Amino acid sequence: MADTRFDVVGMGNAMVDVIAHADEAFLVAYGLTKGAMTLIDAGRAEELYALMPPAVEVSGGSAGNTMAALASLGGRGAYIGKVNGDQLGQVFRHDIRAAGVAFDVPSARSGSPTGRCLIVVTPDAQRTMQTFLGAGTELEPEDVEPELIAGSQVTYMEGYLWDPPGAKQAFLKSARIAHNAGRKVSISLSDPFCVERHREEFLDLVEHHVDILFANEHEIMSLYRTRTFDEALQHVRSKCEVAALTRSEKGSVVVAGDEVHVIDAEPVAHVVDSTGAGDAYAAGFLYGLTRGMPLAACGRVGGIAAAEVISHVGARPEEPLAELVRRKLG
């Protein structure tokens, strides 16, 4: 739309990923829940880091990854999240801006360092994440600029924001502003354990505050406590305007009222690191949606973005996604 400054404004826990490769034995030895995101405190973060193999540092954060991918697709994005002014905070700010995303939230003034996510990638390309939220916990309603929200077609939030205490207020404020301005509100459920932690609130959110929902099959089944994907699908149909449900190599299913699209996954030569697959899918989908593409095409663009991100280590695209989409969609 010509009257918006941004296609999407993303809100999330800002953090830098610390990525290392290790085998299953490492997860077992240190009691890590494979494939999940577990919250840890500063002490445990230090302890675990000392045990980890040599690592690579790269900007992350679920919604941060989504916004970087949206910009790579050619979308206009902004980000709301909280870092410290420390070296890792400078890295986060540099990377998201260099990706082409507007990020003007001031750094936290307290002593809490920039959040980090210790990621162990096992040989099967699965990621196991231990998150120290750090300065991310200081995101609050004051960090939300009303003009930014009202000037964006979609306000997108990661479910992880329900973990720190103040951030959910920032989101609810944003959702109110967005709807009053006639804009859309979107959320990703983030992680099945995150859904466990906040199920009642998420059910309410999805039914009353969210227009566009992203979830993978585990998350949506956890939300509605169903045994099959199809049962969860039937539940969600009536609850929000659009739901895009991802299923890894099975592709995705997009539901919007009577419309249902079953979209195949994009072929990937070699899955290296699944970190960020869902983040990239959401970026592709929202890119298509904000350009008025049909829902099936939105899902296809999501799949193309996800395929690029899982082909290498790190959760943000390395190849310009706009070109990739042009090549694939012709």
Place this chain on the structure above:
Amino acid sequence: MADTRFDVVGMGNAMVDVIAHADEAFLVAYGLTKGAMTLIDAGRAEELYALMPPAVEVSGGSAGNTMAALASLGGRGAYIGKVNGDQLGQVFRHDIRAAGVAFDVPSARSGSPTGRCLIVVTPDAQRTMQTFLGAGTELEPEDVEPELIAGSQVTYMEGYLWDPPGAKQAFLKSARIAHNAGRKVSISLSDPFCVERHREEFLDLVEHHVDILFANEHEIMSLYRTRTFDEALQHVRSKCEVAALTRSEKGSVVVAGDEVHVIDAEPVAHVVDSTGAGDAYAAGFLYGLTRGMPLAACGRVGGIAAAEVISHVGARPEEPLAELVRRKLG
């Protein structure tokens, strides 16, 4: 040798690499000398970083990379270098220790942050480096533990140490201790521009203090100001016990008195990032040498290590080199 704690102790400017991909136009626009290592101050580092695309942070430093590769080969290594206690310093310390290298030099107490090397990788896989030495400049003779040097078969130093003012004294002290203990001293010339900056001192070093010399063809030709590689080769033959001269895809030439070996490069499917090729070669060569392998085999192990490192982004090995060498040498 059974009477040593370490095979090699490496000394260098400790730093974290900040690696981004960009095309030649980026180098031209900001006046960067392609393929070279240029020293920059804190202000220029900040200015350039702001201009760089999204990046990945990974521990680096020439001798640091060599020690990490040596450990990956199964060698016993220690490192001497200076970081700050800041986040990037913690990253450097974590990574080198997690690689299996002993690193006990205390952090700098001054306010100078940990050094960093801004690396732009162009589509031809060449790296262009802008180095802010930071805390690295505070390495001094007091940081050298005599028992560490005397207990290592080889003391290895990067030529870059001649750039900060105090570090060369640390090296000369180490060389004296090593020779008094009957150990060997080794140096890598690092970079043709570094050779330009310190030619007279390097000529004296190679002739009077160094037993094992590493240089690539550009560096050795710069040292002796020759027009051809062969002329430089004839110059260096009489100057030190062993010289290992690398020539990228042409392989390497190893000279030791009357012995001369011309070793082919290891085939590489796809060169992604040449950063660290020379560092890894030195690691492989020294690993072989400290195990009493014949010189030709030492060169071969160097080539195998270099081939692994240039097959991915980042200057330290991702695959365990010991297994790779076992597979290749049978």
